[in-house]
Amino acid sequence: MSATRQQTIRPAPAYTEFHPRWYRPRVSVYWWLGEWHYLKFILRELSSVFVAWFVVETLLLIKALRGGPEAYAHFLQIMQNPAMIALNIISLFFIVFHTITWFNLAPSATPVRMGGKRLPDVMISAPAYVAWAVVSAFICWMVLR
């Protein structure tokens, strides 16, 4: 009980001193438009929306397959709509962009050490690219055979 009653002395709260003569630049709402690196980051973030779209599309495909031949034919009909084809081409571009940018960033986030030394970045990203190529080749073979 005595412990809970004990008053802890807290340091004074940190506050920003008022310096009217400092110039404080404002960040524009369009800060990401001026520089390619920033724009690339925003496009990478935006690519998540298209990743989500492909997930939804895959779920709809599975639902159509469960619904029988008619539902599947209806799904294919919707997919043949030019607007849908355009959306899927844009989505594919963003997903490739998403994959490449994240594969390239992976070594920085997950350094692997072997024999007391850090493995070169290419040793982390290269297997991811190889796995991507193998899976893509397998899917192509499944679809086109």
Next chain:
Amino acid sequence: MADNIVLEIARYSPESDHEPHFECYEVPVRREWVVLDALNHIKDTVDGSLTYRWSCRMGICGSCGMMVNGEPKLTCATFLSTYARNGSKVRVEPLRYFPIIRDLVTELGGFVSKLKKAKPWLIRDLEQPLSQGEYLQTPEQLDRYKQFSMCINCTLCYAACPVVGLDPIFIGPAAIALAQRYNMDSRDQGSAERTAVLAHPDGVWGCTFVGECTRVCPKHVDPAGAIQQYKIAAVLDWLKSFVTPRGRDVSNQAAND
């Protein structure tokens, strides 16, 4: 290579200006000159009122960081001849996202207080007596954190990070990289104390991994890597806290302090 080059320098006088403006100065281009040499030439021969920070002139003091053509650079390590080739002007501005005191001088108090919060020093539960000698470390143990220890606090990474600009209370790349430098040091026992500041929305979770901090770092510290590595460690620590609840008490205690 052109004989002369025009420097467009941001000027701000707190006594008379409401906002910075640019003034142009023509300087000779010498092969061995860096942007800082041009600034020194202007200050010595053209306009003594030009204000900027510099000290070592060899890329170690971290005080001459400025925006050169929109890129955060150490002006002592940025050759003028690189820009003179295409005949364009060189625009020199104070580091982005910091309050400006005068001309090219930024206010670093906010950065220093963030740095202090990250506790970038060795923390021991119990100091071993001097008679036991130094805390020994193997080359492998040194290699784990050495890259992060190269930071010179030049704040170029803050000027490159849009999160710093948009969210001024974000602790920032260098502070996190330096916290991680000590977390990964085999002699340090203070990682739980740093958790409260690092595993926080204004700590590593504020970072959206733009990666610009790493790109502009003149000492190849890779702050973005340090932040992402800490994110993974923080998640593993959080998961571990379910298995060993005592571990969680430590971070909570630190958070309440």
